[in-house]
Amino acid sequence: MERYVKFSTRFICRLYADHYAAITTDPLPHAAVAVGFSRLSGETSVMRRAFYDLARDSLPHNDHAKENYLESLQSRDLLSLVKVQRGLFTASEFLSGVLDFTCPGVEEGSCSKRHQSELGLEMRRRYPANPIIGIRELLDVDWLAHGYCENSASLIRRKLVDRRGEIWDEMAEWLGIVLIKTETTVLH
Numbered sequence: 741m742e743r744y745v746k747f748s749t750r751f752i753c754r755l756y757a758d759h760y761a762a763i764t765t766d767p768l769p770h771a772a773v774a775v776g777f778s779r780l781s782g783e784t785s786v787m788r789r790a791f792y793d794l795a796r797d798s799l800p801h802n803d804h805a806k807e808n809y810l811e812s813l814q815s816r817d818l819l820s821l822v823k824v825q826r827g828l829f830t831a832s833e834f835l836s837g838v839l840d841f842t843c844p845g846v847e848e849g850s851c852s853k854r855h856q857s858e859l860g861l862e863m864r865r866r867y868p869a870n871p872i873i874g875i876r877e878l879l880d881v882d883w884l885a886h887g888y889c890e891n892s893a894s895l896i897r898r899k900l901v902d903r904r905g906e907i908w909d910e911m912a913e914w915l916g917i918v919l920i921k922t923e924t925t926v927l928h
Contacts, residue, residue, distance in 0.1 A: 749783060752774055752783075752786055753783060753785055753786055755774075756771070756774045756785075756786035756789040756790050757789060758785040758787075758788055758789060759908070760872050760904055760905070760908045762789060763872045765873055767792075767793035767794075767796055767797035768793050770809075771789075771790040771793040771797065771809070772790075772794060772809040772810070772812045772817075774786045774789075774790035775787065775790045775791065775794070775813060775817055776812065776813075778790065779814070779817075784917050787915050787917055788908065788911045788912060788915065791820060791821060791915060792828070792872070792911065794809075794821055794824075795824045795828050796867075796869045796870045798821065798825075820914070820915055820916075823914045823915075824911060824914050825869050827907075827911065828869040828870065829868060829869055831903075831907045831910070832864045832867065832869065832874065833864065834871065834903055835861075835864045835867075835871060835874050835875070835878065836861040836863075836864050837860065838878075838896060838903070839855065839856065839857040839860040839878075839896065840856045840857070840860070841854070841855060841892075841895075842855070843855060843889055843892045843895075844891070851889035851892070853889070855889075855892050857886055859878060859881060859886070860878065863875075863878060871903075871904075871907055872907065875900045875903065875904045876904075878896075878900055879897060879900055879901070883896055883897075
């Protein structure tokens with residue numbers, strides 16, 4: 741029996757990996773089950789991914805949910821879900837503002853121009869509670885083709901990468917998870 745418990749724990753922990761790079765475009769199914777597993781086992785490493793998927797999958801316009809999985813959550817988990825959704829909506833606000841700024845114009849490759857793009861607003865509309873995927877798509881944009889100078893393109897990418905990590909760290913705070921910091925960096 742212990743062998744099956746270990747296997748199941750490894751499987752769920754890999755499926756709901758605790759890193760923003762593991763977020764898929766579509767939410768994973770059974771995130772509520774992963775939350776329940778976490779509560780029973782004490783394995784908190786699945787919480788951020790599970791709640792991220794619950795937050796974006798439980799939006800009113802989303803047709804993914806074939807079953808009412810919210811009924812299986814405990815009341816404290818429903819409160820956590822609301823907190824996470826609110827935080828993700830707020831984090832999505834960042835996407836519309838990061839692309840609208842004036843280039844400092846002091847470094848080589850700078851232009852001192854005001855740069856603006858509707859892409860951030862578009863990402864915010866497409867992914868209202870899913871800033872990680874919105875940021876991933878913005879990192880793939882060819883900013884030079886959109887009229888941004890090299891310095892601005894570099895600055896945007898740096899801001900997006902930093903904000904993505906901050907959102908993931910904030911999720912731990914919203915969920916009350918204590919993190920052990922490690923020295924790993926994922927740029928994209």
